Amino acid sequence: ETGVTQTPRHLVMGMTNKKSLKCEQHLGHNAMYWYKQSAKKPLELMFVYNFKEQTENNSVPSRFSPECPNSSHLFLHLHTLQPEDSALYLCASSQEAGGPINEQYFGPGTRLTVT
Amino acid sequence: GEDVEQSLFLSVREGDSSVINCTYTDSSSTYLYWYKQEPGAGLQLLTYIFSNMDMKQDQRLTVLLNKKDKHLSLRIADTQTGDSAIYFCAQANPPGGSYIPTFGRGTSLIVHP
Numbered sequence: 001e002t003g004v005t006q007t008p009r010h011l012v013m014g015m016t017n018k019k020s021l022k023c024e025q026h027l028g029h030n031a032m033y034w035y036k037q038s039a040k041k042p043l044e045l046m047f048v049y050n051f052k053e054q055t056e057n058n059s060v061p062s063r064f065s066p067e068c069p070n071s072s073h074l075f076l077h078l079h080t081l082q083p084e085d086s087a088l089y090l091c092a093s094s095q096e097a098g099g100p101i102n103e104q105y106f107g108p109g110t111r112l113t114v115t
Numbered sequence: 116g117e118d119v120e121q122s123l124f125l126s127v128r129e130g131d132s133s134v135i136n137c138t139y140t141d142s143s144s145t146y147l148y149w150y151k152q153e154p155g156a157g158l159q160l161l162t163y164i165f166s167n168m169d170m171k172q173d174q175r176l177t178v179l180l181n182k183k184d185k186h187l188s189l190r191i192a193d194t195q196t197g198d199s200a201i202y203f204c205a206q207a208n209p210p211g212g213s214y215i216p217t218f219g220r221g222t223s224l225i226v227h228p
Contacts, residue, residue: 002157002159004157033215040123040220041220042117042118042119042217042218042219042220043158043203043218043221045215048215056215090157090158091157092157092158097214097215102146102207102209102214102215102216103160103163104158104160104216105157105160106156106157106158106159107157108155108156108157109156109157
């Protein structure tokens, strides 16, 4: 248990659906991240929030929409996804983005399948 | 090519040493990390090394850094079945560059009896 929880753990959705992924951290951290993990590809950074402000958007398509209402919660809203968006979506947190070590704590991920 | 490269698989016998290798392209990398991902879980930081070091040891783990060749390795002594996981190499280069680690594809370590 790393102190970062993600729900749901598994999600199957059609291309016309709208769904949201939720991440919550109980570590008192100020930075939160979304990553996409696809089979046999490097881990892809999607978004970074530092003190609730978005500081990185790594050229992510607009069908992925993040939301960070406070430093403990991070959402990823999904709509009109494509089958190639099927992947494991990982949330992470760290003390703050830009810290010297920037040790990241990861949640277990949401396994997303787009049909 | 990719910023961080690793071989995809490594198979070892229980009790042997495992050596997982990684190469990176950014010569200004200041922090190099090893993360472990167990089945059904997220990544967990195992250890890290600063670029001004060439070795770091932590119990069964030994990290070696060859800065000239931009090569990083993780040695696990007396490998156990519980060490079976995916191991990710990552690099970051604050303060001048990005503080956010860039990850490799991960090496799947399979430990068999």
